[in-house]
Amino acid sequence: MTSQPSQHTSFLKRVIRRLGLDSQQDSYFFYIPNTKSPKGSFIALASVFMVIVAVLIPVAMTLIQNIRANTQQAQQYVAGAQNAAKAGLEDALGYFVRQNKLLTAYNSQIMEATPTVFATGVSYVDQPFNPIYNTSNAAYSDTFQGTTVNLTGGITHAFYGLCNEYPLDASTNTLAASGTQVSSVYFARYEVQEQNPIATPAPTINPMAVHDISGQRETNYMNGDGLTWAINSTGYIYERKDYTVDTYGEYLVPYNVKPNKVLATAKAYTEFRKLSCTLPNQPSSGISYAAVYASAATDVSESGSCRLGGNSVPNGYGFLAMGGSASATAPTGAATTNFYGGGEVLYPGASPSEGSTANGPISDVNVFGMSLKDIQFIADYTGSQAAGIPMTILGPNKLSYYNGNLTYGPTQAATIYQRLDTSGILCVNGNLTLQQDGFNSAGTTYIAGSDFTGLIFATGNVTISPGCLVTGVIVLGYSAASTNNTPPQLTLTGGGTGDYAQVVTNPETFQSVIQLVAQYREDISARKVLLAFPGI
Numbered sequence: 001m002t003s004q005p006s007q008h009t010s011f012l013k014r015v016i017r018r019l020g021l022d023s024q025q026d027s028y029f030f031y032i033p034n035t036k037s038p039k040g041s042f043i044a045l046a047s048v049f050m051v052i053v054a055v056l057i058p059v060a061m062t063l064i065q066n067i068r069a070n071t072q073q074a075q076q077y078v079a080g081a082q083n084a085a086k087a088g089l090e091d092a093l094g095y096f097v098r099q100n101k102l103l104t105a106y107n108s109q110i111m112e113a114t115p116t117v118f119a120t121g122v123s124y125v126d127q128p129f130n131p132i133y134n135t136s137n138a139a140y141s142d143t144f145q146g147t148t149v150n151l152t153g154g155i156t157h158a159f160y161g162l163c164n165e166y167p168l169d170a171s172t173n174t175l176a177a178s179g180t181q182v183s184s185v186y187f188a189r190y191e192v193q194e195q196n197p198i199a200t201p202a203p204t205i206n207p208m209a210v211h212d213i214s215g216q217r218e219t220n221y222m223n224g225d226g227l228t229w230a231i232n233s234t235g236y237i238y239e240r241k242d243y244t245v246d247t248y249g250e251y252l253v254p255y256n257v258k259p260n261k262v263l264a265t266a267k268a269y270t271e272f273r274k275l276s277c278t279l280p281n282q283p284s285s286g287i288s289y290a291a292v293y294a295s296a297a298t299d300v301s302e303s304g305s306c307r308l309g310g311n312s313v314p315n316g317y318g319f320l321a322m323g324g325s326a327s328a329t330a331p332t333g334a335a336t337t338n339f340y341g342g343g344e345v346l347y348p349g350a351s352p353s354e355g356s357t358a359n360g361p362i363s364d365v366n367v368f369g370m371s372l373k374d375i376q377f378i379a380d381y382t383g384s385q386a387a388g389i390p391m392t393i394l395g396p397n398k399l400s401y402y403n404g405n406l407t408y409g410p411t412q413a414a415t416i417y418q419r420l421d422t423s424g425i426l427c428v429n430g431n432l433t434l435q436q437d438g439f440n441s442a443g444t445t446y447i448a449g450s451d452f453t454g455l456i457f458a459t460g461n462v463t464i465s466p467g468c469l470v471t472g473v474i475v476l477g478y479s480a481a482s483t484n485n486t487p488p489q490l491t492l493t494g495g496g497t498g499d500y501a502q503v504v505t506n507p508e509t510f511q512s513v514i515q516l517v518a519q520y521r522e523d524i525s526a527r528k529v530l531l532a533f534p535g536i
Helices: 007-018 038-098 357-362 364-368 372-378 507-517
Strands: 161-167 186-193 228-239 261-274 290-294 300-303 306-309 317-321 343-345 381-384 398-403 406-408 421-429 432-434 451-458 462-464 469-476 490-493 501-504 520-522 528-534
Touching: 038 161, 038 186, 038 228, 038 261, 038 520, 038 528, 290 306, 290 357, 290 501, 300 306, 306 317, 306 490, 357 364, 364 372, 364 451, 372 398, 372 421, 421 507, 432 451, 451 507, 462 469, 462 501, 469 507, 490 501
Parallel strands: 290 317, 290 469, 300 490, 306 501, 317 343, 381 398, 398 421, 406 432, 421 451, 432 462, 451 469, 462 490, 469 501
Antiparallel strands: 161 186, 186 228, 228 261, 261 520, 261 528
């Protein structure tokens, strides 16, 4: 008699068959899937997949972590290279400022269509930019690396221009190069190339080198006038592995030569501009500076206790009109008690109206070498009446630009506009009013009259009230940025005895201020970080 399987055994076999296992086996230590069954094949594949996933997940996570770390490191290198490129721009600006002069290729300013005559020792427009490497005293060097090659035990890689290197992982960024110094591995370097005919023979121009673009930025000027320079700077982050030092105390193996390795490169561009501050000379004597430059004598008036002119200062001059009658050499209301130094007409008989050719010498482009629109981008302080942007002049010898009508005096609610008490160059594209001294609107504080030293350029009317003093020059000028369609006026209104409205010139003081203010400045609207690459 055949024994019947128990209910327990039958149930177990049904489970085994459901799982795709071999139900004919009586005992199992490990049931092997029946691969002939679709369910068994699925379990086998799932097992393999689970093993693969178990291996790949940690591998993938490790790869992701490595990629993330490498990306962050590359970003740091790129940011460092960008900062190095910007440092090159700052160093180049410092070089231009240190020269304390207009870096021009000509003996005098060359206007458009004028035959070019180079200054002595100059043969191309970019030559005035010539950083020097001092082999005897590095402290007097403009640049970190020289141009003389194949010196005995010395520099083997020349560089024309400005360059510098500094360590990134040392306790100081002035760490001296040393063959035994290995505490710093990562270095930053920047290069501002010089336009040099030895490296790039004429007439080929190196587009990445410093270039005078004065003629490209302003009409009537030529490249070489020194008013606008295009500056390119390249920044590097590199790893130094060779610390061999030459006899000049610098690393012998260049940054980009094995075993050293460049980790990131960036390029930056900007433009440097300089105010020319060119004022018309008096036709008969060419003496120094006048106190006021205007279209005609009728544009300037005096009343009450005033002083206008040289005020007995040597070489001080009173007034210069661009046009009008040859005999109209004194302002309206002028007398021997309020007008000093005399006056002249630059173009006798010429029309003094707005837009007249005679007014060319007192336009913004002729006085400053650039327009007021450009000046706002290099000014130390700017403000705008229409945009509601206040202008706070925080120190002396600054370049300031204001777009709109500007008033200084006790009636002003804002303390920054209660008194103009500083020096420098002030450009106002609108009216300028200096109010009489007195108490503020609340009657609690006495506000002295304004006291300004330097150059005021205004496209609108200028009013000088009792108790106010301008030492220097006022130009009632013209600009394409101005909406004023009539010649600007200057009005001096004095008070009682001792309460004068004064505009007096002092050539020595004026020249000193101009020298400090009219230096090379960066045009912030032109700065660009052009390229940044990791690993090259």
